[in-house]
Amino acid sequence: xxxxxxxxxxxxxxxxxxxxxxxxxxxxxxxxxxxxxxxxxxxxxxxxxxxxxxxxxxxxxxxxxxxxxxxxxxxxxxxxxxxxxxxxxxxxxxxxxxxxxxxxxxxxxxxxxxxxxxxxxxxxxxxxxxxxxx
Amino acid sequence: xxxxxxxxxxxxxxxxxxxxxxxxxxxxxxxxxxxxxxxxxxxxxxxxxxxxxxxxxxxxxxxxxxxxxxxxxxxxxxxxxxxxxxxxxxxxxxxxxxxxxxxxxxxxxxxxxxxxxxxxxxxxxxxxxxxxxxxxxxxxxxxxxxxxxxxxxxxxxxxxxxxxxxxxxxxxxxxxxxxxxxxxxxxxxxxxxxxxxxxxxxxxxxxxxxxxxxxxxxxxx
Numbered sequence: 001x002x003x004x005x006x007x008x009x010x011x012x013x014x015x016x017x018x019x020x021x022x023x024x025x026x027x028x029x030x031x032x033x034x035x036x037x038x039x040x041x042x043x044x045x046x047x048x049x050x051x052x053x054x055x056x057x058x059x060x061x062x063x064x065x066x067x068x069x070x071x072x073x074x075x076x077x078x079x080x081x082x083x084x085x086x087x088x089x090x091x092x093x094x095x096x097x098x099x100x101x102x103x104x105x106x107x108x109x110x111x112x113x114x115x116x117x118x119x120x121x122x123x124x125x126x127x128x129x130x131x132x133x134x
Numbered sequence: 135x136x137x138x139x140x141x142x143x144x145x146x147x148x149x150x151x152x153x154x155x156x157x158x159x160x161x162x163x164x165x166x167x168x169x170x171x172x173x174x175x176x177x178x179x180x181x182x183x184x185x186x187x188x189x190x191x192x193x194x195x196x197x198x199x200x201x202x203x204x205x206x207x208x209x210x211x212x213x214x215x216x217x218x219x220x221x222x223x224x225x226x227x228x229x230x231x232x233x234x235x236x237x238x239x240x241x242x243x244x245x246x247x248x249x250x251x252x253x254x255x256x257x258x259x260x261x262x263x264x265x266x267x268x269x270x271x272x273x274x275x276x277x278x279x280x281x282x283x284x285x286x287x288x289x290x291x292x293x294x295x296x297x298x299x300x301x302x303x304x305x306x307x308x309x310x311x312x313x314x315x316x317x318x319x320x321x322x323x324x325x326x327x328x329x330x331x332x333x334x335x336x337x338x339x340x341x342x343x344x345x346x347x348x349x350x351x352x353x354x355x
Contacts, residue, residue: 031164031241033208033220035200067169074235076168090166094235096226103226109239111164 029111036106036123041133046073046102049095049133053104056129060122061091073097079115079122088115091126104133163242167249170236170257173228179203182225182232189259190221193252193268203227209245214305215274218245221256234260246271284341286318286325293350300329300351 041049050066050073057064057077067074073096079089089110096103108123117125174182179202186205190197194207195217203225212218221238238253246269258265285304292298299311308316308329316329325335325344335346342353 029163029214029241030216031208031218031220031239033206033222033239035204035206035222035224038201038204038224038226072169072171074169074171076166078164078166086163088163090164090239092166092168092237094168094171094224094237096171096233096235099229103233105224105226105235107168107222107224107237109164109166109220111241115164 029113032110032112032119034108034119034123036108036120037127038103038105039127039133040098040101040103042098042101044101044134046095046097047071049073049102049104050075052130052133053093053095056126056131057091057093059129060125061089079110079117082114088112089117089119089122091122093126093130102133104130106130165240165242165245165249167236167238167253170253171233172236172257172261173233174231174261176231179225179227179232182227182234185260186223186225186234189256190223192259193255194219194221197223203232209271211271211274212241212244213272213274214244218271219247219249219252221252223256223260236260244272286320286337286344289354290344290351291354293352299354 050071053075054064054066057075061077062080064075064077066072067076073094075093075095077091078087081087089108091106091108094105094107106123106126108119108126110117110119110122112118183199183203183205186203187197187199190205190207194209197205197207199205205223207221208217209219210217219238219240221236223234223236225232225234236253236257238249238256240247240249240252251266251268255265255268257263286302287304288302290300290302292300297311301309302318306317306319308318308327310329314329316327318328319326320337323337323339325337327333327335327349333347333349335344335349335351337344344351
C-alpha cells in the first residue's frame, strides 16, 4: 500500500517536473545586438588598445583574434561553443589611432536563449575588462 | 569619390581580412563579421552618418542612431518571428575626414546569408564596390486562422469543464484559460500533451476532437 502510494507520488512529481521543464523550454531564440561603448583615450599609443582588447576578449569570452594582417586593431572573440560546436555569443573591439591616443568601440551579439548573457551584458563585461586602456 | 592611399590600404587590409575568415564555414549559431574599416580623408561626421543610414537601409529595416554617428539596423522578422540579421555602422570624426567600422551579426541557420556577406554589401554600398544580391529572409509561417485541422493551433474547449479552454500556438506552447502553460506535439493522429504531466490523446479524423488519458477536447472554430 505504502509502496504504491510512494510510486504514485514520485510519478506525479516526475511528471510535473518534466512538464514544467518542457513548458519553460519553448521560448524562441532571438538575435540580440548591442552597440556598446565608445571611448577616446588620449596620450596612449594604439598598441595599448590592442593589448587591452586582446586581454578583455580573452578574459570574457575565452579567445581573441585580430582580423586581417598586422596590427589592424579589429578584434573579435566568440563565446565557448556548446557540445555541438555552436557558439551563441560574440564580441568585437575596434581600435583606431588618433593624433594623440586612440578611439575604441565595443560591439556585441548574442542569441538569447541559449546564451546566458545578452549582447549588452557581454559588451558591459568587455568594457569593464578593458579598463582604462592606459 | 576616389580612394586615397590611406583609404586603399584600409580597404585592402579589410578585404584581406575578409578573405582570411571567408573560408571558414559558419557553424556558429551566432555569426559575427568584424574587420571592415574605411577611412575617408574628406567629409564630416554628419556625412558619414548620412551614408551609414542609407547603406544600412538598403538591406535592413530603417536604421536607428544610438549616439551621434553610431547606427544599428535589424532585418525583418525571420521564420521564428524575430530578426535574424543586424548590422552596425559606427562613424568617428577625425581632424580630417572620418573613420567608419562595419560589424554585422546573423543567426544561423535561420538567416539565409552570412554576416560577412551582409557586411560586405553594406560597406560596398557605403564607399563603393560590388554588391551581391542577398537571398530574401524567409517570412514567418502565418498562424492558421479559422478552423484549420492540419495541426492543433487554435483554441480548444474541455468537454468536461466547458469553462476551461486551451490555446495552442505554432511553437508548440499550450496555455489554458487559467494561465497554466504546457506543450503539445502531433505525430499522425497521436497528440502528446504535456500539461500536469504527459498525456497521450488521439485526434479525430475530422481534426475537431482529441480524446484520451482522461481528456476530451473540442476545437473551437
